[in-house]
Every structure is written in C-alpha cells, then in structure tokens.
Amino acid sequence: MTDQQGIESGELSDFRKGVVDWIKHNTPADPGFLLPQTFMEVGSEQVLSFLREWQHKVWSSGYLGMAWPKEYGGGGMPRILQQIADEEMKKARVPICFNVIGLGWAGPLIIDTGTDFEKETYLKGILSGEDIWCQGFSEPNHGSDLGSIQTRAERDDNEYIINGSKIWTTMGNYAKYMILLARTDSHAERRYNGLSFFLAPMGAKGITTSPIQKLTGDYGFTETFFDNARIPASCLMGEEGHGWRIAMQTLQYERGAEAGAAGGVAILSTVMNDLLRIAKDVQRDGEPLMQDPVTRDNLVKFLIEEQALYLAENRVRIPALCADYPNSVALSTKLRGTEFFRRMRQYALTLQGASSALYVGDDDAVEGGFWQRAYMNNFSTTIGGGTSQIQANIIGEHVLGLPKD
Amino acid sequence: MTRIANLSIEFSDEQAMILASAKDFCRDKSDINAVRALLKSDTGFNSDVWNEMISLGWAGLFLPEQHGGSELNIGATIPLVESMGRHLLSTPFISSTIAAQAIMRGGSEEQQAKWLPAIAEGAIGTMALLDNEDWGATDTSCLLSTKGNNFALQGKKLLVNDAAVADFFLVLTKYQDSIALVIVEATQLAKNAISNRTLVDETKRAANVDFTGVTIESAAILAKGAEILPDVRLIGALLIAAEATGCAAAALDTVVDYLTTRKQFGRLIGSYQSLKHPTVEILIQMDSARTLIYHAATLIGDGKLSEDTEIACRMAKAQAAEALSFAGDRAVQFHGGMGFTYDCDAMLYIRRAQWSQHQYGDPQHHRKLLATLLLD
Numbered sequence: 001m002t003d004q005q006g007i008e009s010g011e012l013s014d015f016r017k018g019v020v021d022w023i024k025h026n027t028p029a030d031p032g033f034l035l036p037q038t039f040m041e042v043g044s045e046q047v048l049s050f051l052r053e054w055q056h057k058v059w060s061s062g063y064l065g066m067a068w069p070k071e072y073g074g075g076g077m078p079r080i081l082q083q084i085a086d087e088e089m090k091k092a093r094v095p096i097c098f099n100v101i102g103l104g105w106a107g108p109l110i111i112d113t114g115t116d117f118e119k120e121t122y123l124k125g126i127l128s129g130e131d132i133w134c135q136g137f138s139e140p141n142h143g144s145d146l147g148s149i150q151t152r153a154e155r156d157d158n159e160y161i162i163n164g165s166k167i168w169t170t171m172g173n174y175a176k177y178m179i180l181l182a183r184t185d186s187h188a189e190r191r192y193n194g195l196s197f198f199l200a201p202m203g204a205k206g207i208t209t210s211p212i213q214k215l216t217g218d219y220g221f222t223e224t225f226f227d228n229a230r231i232p233a234s235c236l237m238g239e240e241g242h243g244w245r246i247a248m249q250t251l252q253y254e255r256g257a258e259a260g261a262a263g264g265v266a267i268l269s270t271v272m273n274d275l276l277r278i279a280k281d282v283q284r285d286g287e288p289l290m291q292d293p294v295t296r297d298n299l300v301k302f303l304i305e306e307q308a309l310y311l312a313e314n315r316v317r318i319p320a321l322c323a324d325y326p327n328s329v330a331l332s333t334k335l336r337g338t339e340f341f342r343r344m345r346q347y348a349l350t351l352q353g354a355s356s357a358l359y360v361g362d363d364d365a366v367e368g369g370f371w372q373r374a375y376m377n378n379f380s381t382t383i384g385g386g387t388s389q390i391q392a393n394i395i396g397e398h399v400l401g402l403p404k405d
Numbered sequence: 406m407t408r409i410a411n412l413s414i415e416f417s418d419e420q421a422m423i424l425a426s427a428k429d430f431c432r433d434k435s436d437i438n439a440v441r442a443l444l445k446s447d448t449g450f451n452s453d454v455w456n457e458m459i460s461l462g463w464a465g466l467f468l469p470e471q472h473g474g475s476e477l478n479i480g481a482t483i484p485l486v487e488s489m490g491r492h493l494l495s496t497p498f499i500s501s502t503i504a505a506q507a508i509m510r511g512g513s514e515e516q517q518a519k520w521l522p523a524i525a526e527g528a529i530g531t532m533a534l535l536d537n538e539d540w541g542a543t544d545t546s547c548l549l550s551t552k553g554n555n556f557a558l559q560g561k562k563l564l565v566n567d568a569a570v571a572d573f574f575l576v577l578t579k580y581q582d583s584i585a586l587v588i589v590e591a592t593q594l595a596k597n598a599i600s601n602r603t604l605v606d607e608t609k610r611a612a613n614v615d616f617t618g619v620t621i622e623s624a625a626i627l628a629k630g631a632e633i634l635p636d637v638r639l640i641g642a643l644l645i646a647a648e649a650t651g652c653a654a655a656a657l658d659t660v661v662d663y664l665t666t667r668k669q670f671g672r673l674i675g676s677y678q679s680l681k682h683p684t685v686e687i688l689i690q691m692d693s694a695r696t697l698i699y700h701a702a703t704l705i706g707d708g709k710l711s712e713d714t715e716i717a718c719r720m721a722k723a724q725a726a727e728a729l730s731f732a733g734d735r736a737v738q739f740h741g742g743m744g745f746t747y748d749c750d751a752m753l754y755i756r757r758a759q760w761s762q763h764q765y766g767d768p769q770h771h772r773k774l775l776a777t778l779l780l781d
Contacts, residue, residue, distance in 0.1 A: 276780065296776040297769065303779055304720045304772075307412075307700075308693035314414040315696045320421040321414075324654065325688065332689055392682045400661050400688060402675035 007078060015081055019088040022061060027094050028054060034360055034368050036220075037268040039100040040170050040380055043211075043219030048174055051098040055129035058097060058264055063089070065103075065127040065262040068111060073124030074262075082263040089265050097264025101170065102126035102133035106179050106199070108253045108260025109246070113238065122177065122199065127262060134175035134202070136166040136182075136224060137247060146181065146247060147191050151226060153182035153198065155240075158233050160184075160198070162206070162226040168384065172209040172222030175202045181247050184240050195243030198235045205229065216360075216376045270374060272306050275299070275344060278366055279351045289351065302344050309336055328399045335391040338381040345375035411713045414696070415703045419477060423466070424484035428491075430461070435494035437750055440608060443495070448570050449610040450496040456527065464501060465525030467707075468509065472521035479506060479640055480702035483647045487698065490651025493753055495608040497529045497567040499648065503641045504530025507575050507586060509707070511633035515624065516588070520573070532641070533562035533576040533589075533614055540766045547616065549580040549587060549626075556580070556623065558587070558616040568599050568612035575627065576616055577634070586630030593619050606760035608753065636710045639718040642765035643705070646718075646725035647698045649761040653691040653725070656732035656754035660684055660739050667741075674739075683735055690728035697721040716778055719771035726761055726768050733758035 031050050042048055058064045059073075066082040068074025075081075097103060107126045110118050125131030142148045151164025162182060169178070180198040188194030202209075206229030209222035238246050253260055279299065282289040289295055315321050316329045348371040349356040360369030382388045396402040434454045443449055458464065466481050468474020475481075482502060489498065505524045508516055524530060536545050547560030558578060565574065574589045594614070601612045627633075664675030664684060674680055701717035710718070733755035737744040744751050762768070 290780060293773070296780060297772050299780060300723075300772040300775045303775070304697070304724055305693070307720055308696050308724065310412055311414060311696045311700050312692070314412060315699060318414065318416045318699075320416055320424055321695065321699055325692075328688060328692055332685075332692070335685075336689060389678070389682070392685045393678065395685045395688065396675070396681040400657075400684060402661065402664055402681050402684065403673040405676050405678065 007080065012080065012084065016084050016088060019063065019085045020092075022063065023088060023092045023094060026057060026061065027092060034370060034373065035095050035268075036098070037096070037270075037374060037377070038380075039096060039098045039266070040220045041218060041377060042098055042171050042174070043214075048098075048171075051095060052129045054095045055097045055099060055264065058089075059127045059129070064097060064264050065107075065123075068107070068123065068127065068262055069119070072111075072119050073127045086263050086265065093268060094265060096266060096268060097129075097262075098171075099126060099129050099132055100266050101135045101175075101179065102131065102177075103262040103264060104266060105135065105250050105253050106133050106177070107262055109179075109237075109250050110199075111260060113246070113249070117234075118199065118237070125176070131176040132171055132174045134169050134172050134178045134224075136169060136178045136180040136200070138166060138168045140165060140167045140223070146195075146244070149181055149183055149195060151180075151182045152186070153180075153184050153196060155184070155233065156230070159230045160233055160235070162200070162229040162231060164226050166224040166226075167221075168212075169209065169222045169224045170220060172202070172224045173211055173219075178202055178224070179250065181243050184243075188241065192244040193241055195247070196240045197237045197243040197246040198231065199237055200231050200235050204231050214377070215379070216373050218373075270341065270345065270348075272299075272303050272344070275302070275348050275351070278348060278371070282351055282353060284353060289353075295351070298347065302340075302347065305340055306344075309333075309340055312336075325399050328395070331395050331399055332391070334381075334385065335388050335395065338378070339388055342375070342378045342382050345371055345378055349375060411704065411717075412700075413703050414700050416699065417481075420481055420484055420702075423481060424488065426461075427485045427488035430458075431488040431492040431494045435489075435492040437493075437753075440493045440495075440753065444607040449567075449608060454494070455496045455498075458496060458498065459525075459527040462525075463498065464505070464527060465521075467502075468505065468521050468525055469517075472517060473525035474521070478705065478707050479643075480705045482644070483698055483702040486644050486647040487651040487695075490648035490653075490757075491655050493608050493652065493655065493757065495610075497531070497570055499641075499644050500531040500567040500571070501529050502644060503532055503637060504573070504575050506640050507532065507627065507630075507633060507637045508588075510636060511586065511627045511629040513628040516628065520588070523572070528572045529567060529570055530573050530575065531565055531567050531571040532637070533565045533568075533574045533616070534638075535563040535565075536560070537563060538763075540763060541770050543584075545577050545579050545584070547576065547578045549578040549585060552620060554622075555620050556587070556626070558589070558619045558621065560617060561613060561615045563613050564602065564611045565614045566609070566611045568614050569601060569610060574614065574616075578616075580626075584631040584634065586627040586634060587621055588625045588627065589616060589619055589621060593621070595619070604760065606756045608757065609760055638765055639710055639715055640705070642722035642771065643698065643701050643718045645761055645764040646694065646701075646721040649725040649729040649758075650691060650694040650698050652754060652757050652761070653687065653694065653729040653732040656729070656736045656751070657684070657687045657691055659750050659754065660687065660732075660736050663740055663743075680739055684739070687728070687732045687735060690724070690731055694721065694725035694728040697724050712778065716775060719766075719775050719778075722766065723768040723771040723775070726758075729754070729758045729761055 063085045066075035066077045067079040070076030153160040153162050178200045180200040183194050184196040185194035206227045208225045211219045212221045312329045352366050355366050358365035465474035467479045470476045508520050549556050575586050598615045599612045667674050698721045701721045704714040704717050736751035737755050740749050740751050743749045
C-alpha cells in the first residue's frame with residue numbers, strides 16, 4: 001500500500017470531486033425497506049442482494065479496494081484516495097459495504113501474511129461481494145474469551161476434521177468462507193499455543209448454521225455447528241499452533257484504524273443531528289417539544305457528551321494531555337461510545353411520544369421504525385466484544401490499577 | 406441543527422512545558438499538609454508561593470510583551486490552572502487573571518498601560534459582578550451617577566473572590582441605562598466596606614464589598630466594558646472549569662488510593678464492582694472535562710470570542726462542574742465512615758465541588774444558553 005507521496009493536493013481535490021459526483025449519480029434509490037446500519041443486520045435475502053449489488057457497484061466503479069494490489073482485484077493506488085472516497089461516502093450516508101469480515105479482517109490479513117495462492121483465491125471475491133466471509137472465533141459459553149476455545153481440528157491426511165460449534169457468526173448462513181479459530185492440540189502447555197487459524201469453506205459437508213433471531217425480530221447471526229466437517233488441509237493459515245497470534249493480528253485490523261481495510265462505509269452511525277431532526281416536529285402538552293426546557297437540557301447534555309467523545313480522539317494525539325492515564329481514552333472509547341449511543345437512541349424513542357409505540361413495518365412509524373430497531377440493535381455493541389461491565393472492569397484494573405475481583 | 410464543526414485540539418511545545426513545570430511546582434508547593442495548613446488562615450494562600458508564581462512570570466503569561474507579559478494567549482494558562490486544581494493550590498491567580506483579561510480586552514491604552522504591568526508584577530485584581538445569587542443576571546442595581554466632573558458608585562457586590570487582598574476591583578455597574586465596568590482601587594473603599602464570608606470551600610476566600618460612596622474619575626470606566634463582559638464571563642467559566650477538572654483528578658487519585666489499600670471482608674474494596682465501576686465513571690467524566698477544556702483552550706484567542714469558542718467554554722464548564730460534583734460526592738461515600746470526617750481529604754473535594762459548581766454559572770445555566778446556540 002502506498003502512501004500520500006507524489007500526489008499533488010490539486011489531484012486530491014479533483015479526485016474528491018469525482019467521488020462526490022459519482023455518489024450523486026449512483027446512490028441507489030430508497031429500496032422501500034430499512035437498510036442495515038451495520039453488517040450484523042443482514043437478515044433477509046432481499047437485504048443481502050441489495051447490499052451485494054451495491055458493493056459490487058462501488059468496487060467495479062473503482063471506489064473499493066483502491067489500495068489493494070491490482071493483480072488481485074484492487075486498485076493499486078495510494079491509501080489516501082480510499083480515505084477520501086470513504087469520507088465522502090460516509091458523508092453522503094450511502095449504504096454500507098456489507099462484506100466487513102472480508103474487507104476489514106480476512107482481506108488485510110491475507111494481503112499481509114497470505115500465500116500467493118491465498119491471495120489469488122480469496123481477495124477478488126471479497127471485493128466484488130461474491131464471496132461473503134464470516135468469523136468463527138466466539139463459542140457458546142465462552143463469550144470473547146478466545147483462550148477457552150473448544151472447537152477441535154484434527155489432521156487426517158490431507159484434511160482437517162472439525163468438531164464443535166461457534167456462535168454469533170455474522171451472516172453465517174450466507175458466507176462462503178469463515179476465518180476459523182480451532183484447537184489442533186489439546187495438550188499444549190499454554191492453552192493459546194494449541195490453536196490454529198483456518199480459512200474454511202462454509203460449504204463443507206458437516207457444517208450447518210442455525211439463524212439466531214435477535215430481539216429486534218430480525219436475523220443476522222447464526223450459530224454454526226461442525227459435525228465431523230472435513231476441510232482441505234490447505235485451508236490452514238500459517239502454521240499449526242500459530243492460530244492465537246494470527247487471531248490477534250486479525251483483531252488489530254478490527255481495532256486499529258482502518259489501515260489495511262479495503263474501505264467502503266462499514267457502519268452507518270447516528271449522530272445528534274439525526275436525533276434533533278426527529279425532535280423538531282414533535283408536540284408535547286400542546287406545544288412544540290423543542291420549547292420544553294427539560295427536553296432542551298437533556299438534548300444539550302447529549303450534545304456535550306457527543307462532542308467530548310469525538311474530541312477525545314484528537315486529545316489522544318497529544319501525549320502531554322494523556323500523561324496521567326495514558327491508556328484511559330483508548331481503553332474507554334468502546335464503553336463510552338456504545339453506551340452513549342444506547343442512551344441516545346433510547347432517548348430518541350422518548351422524543352417520539354405516542355408514535356414510539358410503532359415499529360418497523362408500520363407505515364406511520366417515525367423514520368420507518370429506524371430508531372426502535374437501532375436502539376435494540378445497539379445492544380450488540382454494549383454486549384459484543386466484551387460487555388460494558390467487563391469494559392469497566394478492564395478500565396478500572398488496567399487504567400486505574402484497581403484490584404481484580 | 407447543531408453548528409458544532411470545530412473539533413480541533415492543539416497543544417504547543419510551550420504549553421507542554423508550562424504544564425510540566427506547573428505540575429512540578431504545584432505538587433511541590435501544595436501537598437495536602439500545606440493545603441490544610443492554609444484552611445484557617447486569613448488570606449487562604451501562602452504569599453511566598455504567590456510571589457514565586459509571579460517571578461516565574463505566570464501572571465503575565467498572556468499579557469503583551471510591552472506590558473511585561475510573555476504574549477501567549479489565555480489558552481496557555483489552562484494547564485497552569487488545571488494543575489492548581491489538581492493540588493488544591495489556591496492563590497488569587499484565577500481572580501487576577503480574569504481581571505487582567507477584562508482590562509486587556511476592554512481597557513483603553515492608558516488603562517492597559519497602568520494596570521497590565523502591575524498585574525504581571527503581582528498586583529491582584531478581581532471581578533465584582535454579583536448583586537445576588539444569580540450568575541446569569543444581565544442587569545445590576547449597582548449604579549453609577551455623575552458627581553461634578555467625576556462619578557459616584559452606589560451599591561454592594563456579593564461574593565467577590567479574593568476581595569480582602571485585592572488591589573483593585575472591576576465592578577459591574579450601570580450608568581444611566583448602560584452596563585459599565587469600572588475600576589475601583591482598594592484604597593478608595595470605605596472602612597469596613599469589605600465583609601468576609603464564611604465559605605463552604607475553605608481553600609477559597611470571598612467577601613461582600615460595598616462600593617457605596619466611592620468616587621471615580623472617568624479614566625476608571627473601562628473603555629469597552631459592556632462589550633467585553635460576555636467574553637470575560639466565558640473566560641471565567643473556562644478557568645473555573647480547568648481548575649475543577651484538575652480537582653476531579655485529585656479526587657479520583659484519593660479514591661483510587663483508598664480503594665487499593667482499604668480492606669473489608671478480607672478483600673481490597675477496589676475489587677468490588679459496586680465501587681470499581683463508579684470510580685471508572687469518575688475517570689470518564691473527568692476525561693471528558695479535560696478534553697473539553699483543552700478544546701476550548703485551543704479555540705480561544707485574544708480577539709472577540711467566536712461562537713465556536715463560546716460553545717466550547719460553556720460545554721467545558723458544564724462538564725467539569727458535573728464531573729467534580731460527582732467525584733467529590735463519591736469520594737466521600739467510598740471512604741465510608743472515614744469519609745464522614747474532617748480528617749478525610751474527600752472533604753476538601755466535595756467542598757470545592759460546591760464552590761466550583763456556581764462560579765461563572767452552573768451547568769444548567771450553561772446548558773440553557775447552549776440550547777439556544779445549538780438547538781434553535
């Protein structure tokens with residue numbers, strides 16, 4: 001991946017103009033159903049085919065995978081161009097590029113550490129949206145404690161035999177491949193050393209998925225079962241026993257900026273402006289709600305919190321202002337951000353008055369029931385990836401030095 | 406729709422150096438014993454420490470070079486004031502800085518030439534703004550009227566910070582129908598004009614001051630008093646926010662110390678999530694305040710404050726006051742029986758919280774004004 005070197009700022013602004021223009025002419029019309037805000041909300045064939053078509057369009061127009069190698073379907077261009085395209089797409093609130101595990105996790109991993117064969121086999125399908133990827137790390141009863149993984153992979157000649165189950169597999173029922181973490185050595189001295197990393201074909205015999213219905217009523221995740229599933233030994237990534245290290249590297253892609261990611265909009269976030277939009281036209285006690293002093297005070301509290309959240313990123317860049325608790329902002333971003341959105345979306349329902357009772361599917365629901373669904377979906381972020389309560393423990397122990405339970 | 410667009414935070418090498426030396430200075434000069442030793446003193450501060458601060462050039466940090474200053478802007482004092490809050494180092498610094506800002510922004514050349522060098526050398530100024538409990542008041546009953554070629558003041562001001570040690574006061578008054586700020590020197594006050602108050606925060610000093618009968622020349626009327634007063638109030642709010650943020654961090658330190666040493670039921674009490682999680686909440690609230698004060702410090706300049714800067718100052722004050730109130734309150738509670746005693750340092754923070762809450766407007770006041778800026 002190249003850097004900004006050699007690009008004139010004039011070229012960049014011309015490029016940006018091109019993106020804006022492209023967005024104007026290519027953003028799809030309202031499909032008549034609520035589009036997902038995240039890739040964890042792809043629960044029907046209808047939504048899937050819409051998103052697939054959109055991602056394919058973004059890619060074939062040259063605005064996805066711009067910095068990925070050209071020979072594997074990428075654009076071979078400097079990263080900065082992808083950043084500009086992403087910025088503009090985000091701003092225009094175009095639909096998400098849904099193949100997130102491929103674009104943001106598996107893809108960068110394969111580019112950085114994969115063999116030529118792996119690059120040849122997997123990268124293009126990730127970009128085009130043809131090959132959907134899912135992630136098989138979490139297991140039932142283990143939450144995000146990867147060290148406790150029980151799913152076994154046993155070598156048998158040219159194959160591995162997989163047994164066990166995974167949970168919270170996003171798009172598990174649609175995926176062609178899974179990045180799979182499984183135990184190849186149950187006698188390893190350290191439990192992390194017995195893990196291996198696979199690029200597993202979901203079509204293999206013995207792999208079944210069972211969709212999980214979320215509290216929103218939608219689908220999006222599956223539980224995935226491996227019953228003597230045989231996958232080619234060539235699916236092993238790196239060496240046997242290196243799975244933990246590769247998984248950690250993969251998680252870095254998720255957490256650390258968007259360094260190797262193919263680009264595209266991964267999440268449609270809600271901001272306070274969206275909340276204020278619904279507050280504008282609402283009546284309460286015979287008067288416009290926006291005149292109510294309590295409501296105003298509440299809205300400003302949210303605005304202050306939002307501002308502090310966004311500004312924190314910029315403070316972190318200044319070491320002198322983080323000297324007391326160096327990891328404080330980094331380790332609390334997830335807790336603060338996800339909890340902010342939970343409360344903010346919950347408040348959006350309060351603002352709607354009697355209409356807050358309406359849900360997705362009702363013609364009169366405010367913004368199609370977006371907020372009702374967004375509020376409940378938000379729990380995927382306050383629970384997934386370590387619950388808010390676990391996050392608070394982590395911050396207490398690692399930032400403040402408080403004793404463990 | 407909201408107008409928040411500016412998300413910048415910058416911090417110069419100079420500011421980093423100020424922060425580093427302020428941290429050392431405040432820690433060395435104001436350990437908890439030094440703080441407690443001053444609680445019952447007359448002035449509330451150690452004049453040797455104050456003189457050292459002056460000789461370090463802190464009072465003139467933001468003043469023009471021609472008036473003995475270092476020509477940074479008011480944003481450069483934020484790390485100083487934050488450090489003072491962190492160590493409960495009370496001096497007339499904040500009072501004097503706000504008064505200096507008023508003269509710098511609203512004074513004529515003569516007024517600046519007379520007062521700014523004096524401030525840089527340690528003269529103490531303070532604002533006399535309040536007629537009553539209302540920091541949001543825009544009017545005053547302290548009146549200015551002509552008296553021959555001069556002007557006479559009539560009225561009292563409440564809770565004037567550091568009044569007993571002030572060399573001069575900037576008094577909010579009304580001449581005919583217009584608001585004015587006038588400079589009154591301590592020597593002009595009638596005997597017994599200053600009546601010290603008993604404050605909940607024993608590290609602070611304030612008094613009611615009766616200006617009735619004081620005669621001033623027209624040269625003592627601040628040239629652009631009415632014009633710059635809103636900005637001066639915002640600067641006051643920001644400085645209090647910085648001090649409160651530092652103090653919230655100190656309260657957090659005190660809580661963390663106790664939670665990592667005190668055992669109950671055979672366990673360090675910090676291992677209990679019912680104490681651990683709210684302590685993390687103190688950190689998060691304090692961190693947000695810190696982010697907001699340095700954002701405001703980045704935006705603020707010597708000229709008229711922009712709307713972005715106003716938003717930033719008000720957000721900073723609202724957040725910092727809330728953060729410190731929460732931190733002080735929990736600091737007392739988490740110390741258990743010990744927290745109920747005067748010996749426990751949590752007492753210092755909960756009292757400071759009550760003082761900071763209303764200085765230059767409480768959180769609700771600022772949110773109310775933010776609502777107008779952001780929602781309408």
